[in-house]
Amino acid sequence: MAGKPSAKQPTSAKYDQRRQEVLRAAARTFNRLGFHIATLDDVAEELGVTKPALYYYAKSKDEILFDCGRMALDAMSGALDKSLVSELTGRERLVRFFRLYTEVICEDFGRCLVLTEPRDHIATSRRKSIAGRRNLNHAVREMIRDGIKDGSLRQVDDRALSIALFDAFNGIGRWYNEKGASDLQSILDQYFSIFLKGIEAPDTKPGSKR
C-alpha cells in the first residue's frame, strides 16, 4: 500500500528533493521536444532512470505538467512581490517586474509554462494556470494605472499594454538561448528602450510626412 506518496505520506526531505529533480527533468524535456511529443520515456531518459520510476513521484503526465506550471507561477508571484515596492513609481515597478519575470521564463519551469497552452492542461490544472496568469495580468495593469496617476507613464490603455508586454516578453522565453550570442540583460535593455521611448523619431513633427 505504501507505494506512491505523491503529495501525501511523510514525504521526507530527500523524497521532495528527488521529486524536484524529476519535475526539472520533465520541464527540460517538455521544453526541448514539446509537451505532446515528449514521452515519459524521454523524461526518464533525461533523468537516467526508466519510466516506472517516475510514477513513484507523480501519478500522471498531466500532474507533472501541472506541477511544473505551479513552480513557474510561484516564481512569477515572487517576482511580482519583489516589484511591488511602494517607493517606486508605477513605471519603475513595471520595469522591475518584467526584468524579474523574464528571468523566470528563461528558466526550465517558466519556459515550460510559456511553451504550453492552457488547452494542454487538464481542466482543473488549466483553471489554476489561467487564474495565475490573470492575477499577474491584473497586477501589471494596476502598475500601469499607478504609473499614469503618478505621472511616470503617459496615458495608455492598460489592458492593451499589459497584453502586449506579456506577449513580447514571453516571446523571449521561446527563442532565447543561454549559449547564444547576446546576453539577457542587454536584450532586456533594448526591449525597455523600445517600449518606454517608442520607436518613432522624436523630431518628427505631427503631420510631417517628409
Place this chain on the structure above:
Amino acid sequence: MAGKPSAKQPTSAKYDQRRQEVLRAAARTFNRLGFHIATLDDVAEELGVTKPALYYYAKSKDEILFDCGRMALDAMSGALDKSLVSELTGRERLVRFFRLYTEVICEDFGRCLVLTEPRDHIATSRRKSIAGRRNLNHAVREMIRDGIKDGSLRQVDDRALSIALFDAFNGIGRWYNEKGASDLQSILDQYFSIFLKGIEAPDTKPGSKR
C-alpha cells in the same frame, strides 16, 4: 490505382476547391483543440465526413498541417508585397505591414501557423516554415533600417525590434476573438501607439523621480 491525387493528377477545379475546404476545416479544428490534441476524426467531423475521406485530399496529418502553414505564409508574403511601397517611409511601411500581418494571423490559416511550433512540423515542412518566417523577419528588419535612414524611426536595434513586434502581434492571434468586445482595428491602433510613441510620460525630465 487512380485513388489519391494529392498534388498530382488532373486536379479539377472542383477537387481543388474541396481540398481548400478540407484544409480550412483542419485549420479551424487545430486552432480550436491544438494540433496534437485534435484527431483526424475531429477534423472529419468538423467537415461532416468520416476520416478516410480526408485521405482522398491529403496523404497525412503532417501534410495537412504543412499546407495550412503554406497558405498562411503565402498570405503573409502578400501582406509584405502590399507594404513595400517605395513612396512610403520605413515607419509607414512597417505600420502597414503589421496591420495586414495581424489580419492574416487572425484568420484560420494564419492562426494555425502562429499556434504551431516549428517542432510540430516534420523536418522538411519545418525547414520551409522557418525559412518563410525568416524571410519576413529580414524584410521587417530592412524596413526598420530604412526607417532609421529616412529619419522616420529613431535609432533602435532592428533585430530586437523585429522580434518584439512579431511576438507582440503574434500574441493577438492567440487571444483575439472575433466575437469579443473590441474590434481588431482599435486594438491595432493601441499597439501602434504603444510602439511608436512609447509609454514613458513625455514630460519626464531625465533624472526626475517626481
Place this chain on the structure above:
DNA sequence: TTATTTTTCTACTGTCTGGTAAGTAGAATA
C-alpha cells in the same frame, strides 16, 4: 547479519489514433 523500507526495474496491458483495404452509391461517359 537480518529485517524492513525505499527506490527502481522488467514485463506487461489497454487504449487511442494515424493510416489502410476494400467496397459502394451516384454521377458522368460511352
Place this chain on the structure above:
DNA sequence: TATTCTACTTACCAGACAGTAGAAAAATAA
C-alpha cells in the same frame, strides 16, 4: 444500358504510449 470515375463509407490494423503489477535492488534500521 453498360462502364467507368468520383467521392466517399465501413471495418480494420499496427504501432505508440500512458499507466500498472510485481519482482528486484539499494538503502536504512534493528
